[in-house]
Amino acid sequence: MTTTIHAIDHAVDNGVNVAALLGAREALAQAPEAARFTWQARCDWVNGTHSRSTIDTFHGLGDTQCHRQRTTFDTDHPEVFASEDHGPTPVEYVLVGLAGCLTAGIAAVAQHRGIQLRSVKACVEGSMDIQGILGMDSEVRNGFDAVRVSYEIDADASREEIAALVAQSQKRSAVFDLLTNPTDVAVTLA
Secondary structure, three states: OOOOOOOOOOEEEEOOOHHHHHHHHHHHOHHHHHHHHOOEEEEEEEEEEEEEEEEEEEEEEEEEEEEEEEEEEEEOHHHHOOOOOOOOOOOHHHHHHHHHHHHHHHHHHHHOOOOOOEEEEEEEHHHHHHOOOOOOOOOOOOOOOEEEEEEEEEEEEEHHHHHHHHHHHHHHHHHHHHHHHHOOOOOOOO
């Protein structure tokens, strides 16, 4: 972490509308059923290990919601796996999700606490033994055996205040929770 302390002579602006977030929290306290969200991704196989996923709608606030734009994600495996490498692997997208969720949380918490950010850089690594997914050793798990997140943050705050931003972001991160707690997952055939 990089810590730089400067006198703040202007309003903090990390691009997060904390007033709106706090207002939403208050409104949802009055109607907790509206806080139930369902996120979705649709996936179409392209060829080989290449697939394309699309995200455009989700359900929340009691109704179907639309993102401002449809987003597509290609997944594949690298050539070293005898694949065509048309995109990141699915597990790399998990790392992207963790980095994005934690970083968004840092920005939101910093805004709420009046801390001006100048830069936030994350390095997220996940290690795994691929003998599990290749079916070589049934004792080796298929997923990550460790995930490491390292931040470099330049902000108008002490090292302790920056560490507290990271800790609060981790505490509220949905993706961190997904990776560190069991989640019921059902796979069905239509």
